[in-house]
Amino acid sequence: MAEHYGDSLLEMFLFETSQNTEQLERIILDTEKAGKFSEEAINEIFRIMHTIKGSAAMMSFSNISTVAHKAEDLFYFIRENPSVEYDCSNITDIILSCMDYINSEMEKIKNNEEADIEGGEALIQRVERCLHEISGGKGVSRNKNTGTESKSAEKAADGEKVSKDEKSEKHSYQLTVFFEEGCGMENIRAFSIVRDMEDFADHIRFQPEDIVENNDTVFEIRKNGFKIFFDSAKTYQDIIEIFEKTPFVGSINLIETAKAERNQTQKGAKPEVKNGQKNGNKADKNDEHQSVQSLISVNVSKLDKLMDMVGELVIAESMVVENPDLSGLELPNFQREAQQLHKIINEMQDLVMSLRLVPLASTFQKTHRIVRDMTKKLGKEAEIRIIGEETEVDKNIIEHLSDPLLHLVRNCIDHGIESEEERIAAGKPPVGTITIEAYNAGSNVYVVVRDDGRGIDKNKVLEKAKRQNLLKKPESEMTDKEIYNLIFLPGFSTNETVSEYSGRGVGMDVVLKNILAIGGSLTVESEEGKGMAVIMKIPLTVAIIEGMGILVGNRRFTIPISAMKESFKPDPKDIFTDIYGNEMIMLRGECYAIMRLHKQWGIETEVTNLSDGILILVEQDDKRRCIFADKLIGEHQVVVKTLPELIKRIKTVEGLSGCTLLGDGSISLIIDAGWLVNTDIK
Amino acid sequence: MITVLVVDDAAFMRLAIKNVLEKNGFKVVADAKNGQEGIEKYIEYHPDIVTMDITMPDMTGIEALKKIREYDKNAKVVMISAMGQERMVKEAILNGAKSFIVKPYKEEHITQTLLKIAADK
Numbered sequence: 012m013a014e015h016y017g018d019s020l021l022e023m024f025l026f027e028t029s030q031n032t033e034q035l036e037r038i039i040l041d042t043e044k045a046g047k048f049s050e051e052a053i054n055e056i057f058r059i060m061h062t063i064k065g066s067a068a069m070m071s072f073s074n075i076s077t078v079a080h081k082a083e084d085l086f087y088f089i090r091e092n093p094s095v096e097y098d099c100s101n102i103t104d105i106i107l108s109c110m111d112y113i114n115s116e117m118e119k120i121k122n123n124e125e126a127d128i129e130g131g132e133a134l135i136q137r138v139e140r141c142l143h144e145i146s147g148g149k150g151v152s153r154n155k156n157t158g159t160e161s162k163s164a165e166k167a168a169d170g171e172k173v174s175k176d177e178k179s180e181k182h183s184y185q186l187t188v189f190f191e192e193g194c195g196m197e198n199i200r201a202f203s204i205v206r207d208m209e210d211f212a213d214h215i216r217f218q219p220e221d222i223v224e225n226n227d228t229v230f231e232i233r234k235n236g237f238k239i240f241f242d243s244a245k246t247y248q249d250i251i252e253i254f255e256k257t258p259f260v261g262s263i264n265l266i267e268t269a270k271a272e273r274n275q276t277q278k279g280a281k282p283e284v285k286n287g288q289k290n291g292n293k294a295d296k297n298d299e300h301q302s303v304q305s306l307i308s309v310n311v312s313k314l315d316k317l318m319d320m321v322g323e324l325v326i327a328e329s330m331v332v333e334n335p336d337l338s339g340l341e342l343p344n345f346q347r348e349a350q351q352l353h354k355i356i357n358e359m360q361d362l363v364m365s366l367r368l369v370p371l372a373s374t375f376q377k378t379h380r381i382v383r384d385m386t387k388k389l390g391k392e393a394e395i396r397i398i399g400e401e402t403e404v405d406k407n408i409i410e411h412l413s414d415p416l417l418h419l420v421r422n423c424i425d426h427g428i429e430s431e432e433e434r435i436a437a438g439k440p441p442v443g444t445i446t447i448e449a450y451n452a453g454s455n456v457y458v459v460v461r462d463d464g465r466g467i468d469k470n471k472v473l474e475k476a477k478r479q480n481l482l483k484k485p486e487s488e489m490t491d492k493e494i495y496n497l498i499f500l501p502g503f504s505t506n507e508t509v510s511e512y513s514g515r516g517v518g519m520d521v522v523l524k525n526i527l528a529i530g531g532s533l534t535v536e537s538e539e540g541k542g543m544a545v546i547m548k549i550p551l552t553v554a555i556i557e558g559m560g561i562l563v564g565n566r567r568f569t570i571p572i573s574a575m576k577e578s579f580k581p582d583p584k585d586i587f588t589d590i591y592g593n594e595m596i597m598l599r600g601e602c603y604a605i606m607r608l609h610k611q612w613g614i615e616t617e618v619t620n621l622s623d624g625i626l627i628l629v630e631q632d633d634k635r636r637c638i639f640a641d642k643l644i645g646e647h648q649v650v651v652k653t654l655p656e657l658i659k660r661i662k663t664v665e666g667l668s669g670c671t672l673l674g675d676g677s678i679s680l681i682i683d684a685g686w687l688v689n690t691d692i693k
Numbered sequence: 694m695i696t697v698l699v700v701d702d703a704a705f706m707r708l709a710i711k712n713v714l715e716k717n718g719f720k721v722v723a724d725a726k727n728g729q730e731g732i733e734k735y736i737e738y739h740p741d742i743v744t745m746d747i748t749m750p751d752m753t754g755i756e757a758l759k760k761i762r763e764y765d766k767n768a769k770v771v772m773i774s775a776m777g778q779e780r781m782v783k784e785a786i787l788n789g790a791k792s793f794i795v796k797p798y799k800e801e802h803i804t805q806t807l808l809k810i811a812a813d814k
Contacts, residue, residue: 194802196782196795203792203793223779223783258792258805258806259802
């Protein structure tokens with residue numbers, strides 16, 4: 012499980028970083044055209060490098076992180092010293108090399124290859140040298156530097172001293188040359204380059220080797236570049252300049268590998284390793300493009316919009332198919348095509364919905380940290396077991412699920428899991444287990460948090476609830492479930508002492524609130540001494556629901572089908588009134604309270620006689636009630652839209668969870684199922 | 694202004710190269726339709742750069758290149774070749790050709806190459 016998490020994080024890192032480098036490339040190439048870095052571009056480059064540095068450090072890719080850090084330093088300096096003069100194209104080259112390095116390192120990470128530490132170090136030196144060059148001449152601006160910058164400037168100064176001493180010595184370089192596109196005969200051009208290099212370099216080795224004999228090597232050179240390894244007394248900058256002057260050389264990537272002398276001892280083995288490792292940057296980029304194109308990030312607001320549009324489409328479809336102009340007509344062909352349209356729209360809706368689904372994995376994995384921290388602090392032993400983390404739910408729902416889940420886990424460790432001694436005394440394994448499980452069932456996802464702790468002490472809960480005045484009916488009449496549900500009431504906390512993690516009295520009620528907010532429900536199971544489980548039932552998506560349209564007066568409402576058990580015309584002889592004037596109905600031996608929606612909301616209607624209208628039996632969280640409405644309009648799929656702020660602000664409007672547009676273009680308010688069974692009947 | 698001598702047996706090619714170069718600020722001081730004439734014109738005009746077709750009747754571009762380099766060891770000659778002439782291009786490079794352009798070429802291939810070579814002292 013942990014590895015799975017690691018993978019998804021790594022994937023994210025690779026994805027984000029390659030996006031960042033792509034963006035960086037765009038900025039850099041735009042700037043190069045302008046010939047100067049704009050303030051905006053500098054900030055942006057600084058920001059991107061900063062981001063890469065941070066995430067790479069987090070993933071412990073220190074080589075990428077240091078390179079990004081150095082580049083960040085460079086742009087920090089430029090940003091802080093706007094008057095400084097610099098060679099834009101040189102800096103562009105450097106940043107592009109950094110980017111290429113980062114990209115090729117990421118490729119290696121993907122392929123599980125070893126990192127090119129040397130290449131990174133050479134690049135760092137190059138950045139430092141450049142930083143020194145632009146800061147060097149200006150004493151004043153260097154004094155302005157703070158912290159890291161002056162440090163790197165010092166380092167760069169050291170670097171220069173060294174390189175002066177080295178003038179007589181030879182350096183080892185690794186050069187990758189990409190020729191301009193369409194220049195032709197790249198192999199002969201490579202041959203020409205090698206020939207020219209003999210004037211200033213020795214120990215020249217190159218890849219591919221058979222450039223003269225084999226004209227097919229042009230393809231390899233086009234793809235991976237022409238790689239040359241050589242020793243030379245010339246400085247890095249000199250070599251860059253030479254190749255800038257060479258016709259048809261499009262881009263080069265020069266890396267100073269080491270001082271020649273140091274290198275000599277291991278030379279035999281080295282080139283091969285490098286050949287395999289250091290792939291041409293251009294080619295890498297292309298490959299990356301291909302693999303990344305299978306994954307793009309889309310703004311969630313666009314997905315929301317798409318979902319909305321599909322919702323409108325669903326409505327438009329029913330407007331057409333159920334158009335009153337068509338009633339009474341025999342239209343077999345139309346009906347057949349309409350069926351086909353319906354099928355396509357349905358598939359499309361499923362697809363759009365699936366776009367918004369994300370696995371629960373990352374939410375689940377957050378619990379590891381909490382268990383680790385809490386067990387350490389509280390001196391308990393517990394481990395977490397995760398099942399079904401690949402289960403997917405709508406993105407909006409995930410956001411609402413994270414807090415409740417963490418809170419439930421905290422609660423398990425705090426209240427559920429016993430101390431080690433207690434567990435051993437009870438004959439349980441010393442280490443407690445918390446299981447988090449997710450699975451699909453129909454259009455719902457179940458998320459279960461289960462522990463093998465002491466379970467809920469019913470008496471303690473009842474006692475506490477009595478003290479807090481939370482009981483609404485006699486203790487003796489309460490079922491186990493009702494007792495367990497007490498812990499989700501606001502202000503309830505069974506823990507005598509408030510602990511750091513849970514038991515602040517806010518918490519379990521928040522869990523319930525959050526779950527209800529996304530249209531879910533919650534049940535508790537417990538067995539004393541064996542443990543407890545909280546089962547959360549969550550709709551797969553909140554965006555489209557199956558609803559039943561009802562009419563009250565001239566208003567239309569929608570009740571979620573999931574909450575509806577049945578609807579019926581009541582028989583007057585089943586209806587009676589209790590001593591308080593509450594209306595009840597007997598249905599197959601069960602008695603249910605009747606809630607008249609027109610009374611509840613004060614809507615004028617002619618249908619006030621129960622036998623003229625319709626009763627709907629609704630059930631939510633194991634509670635049942637009969638709702639009285641004028642009549643049913645029909646079942647339809649509705650796209651849930653949140654109520655406008657203006658309407659939400661009106662406090663007297665209660666019991667609504669959203670609104671939707673119907674097939675005929677009218678608006679229907681969606682009734683909150685939880686409210687239906689819980690609100691006080693007027 | 695960079696002066697150029699264009700050597701090519703095809704009149705069309707001579708004109709095409711001449712047009713490109715003059716449009717881009719080069720001065721084509723002379724042209725020649727074969728190797729021998731190329732050598733003579735080089736001695737006469739001392740251009741900065743020579744563009745030399747690699748395959749010409751009578752005297753090939755490579756022969757002319759050798760002769761010109763014998764006369765002036767700093768002569769800058771750029772070969773014009775077509776696909777499939779790798780071996781000859783390689784020979785030209787071994788004999789001191791500064792670079793080569795492969796037909797069909799883009800305008801900027803010629804201008805960029807000549808600019809770079811002219812700048813190289």
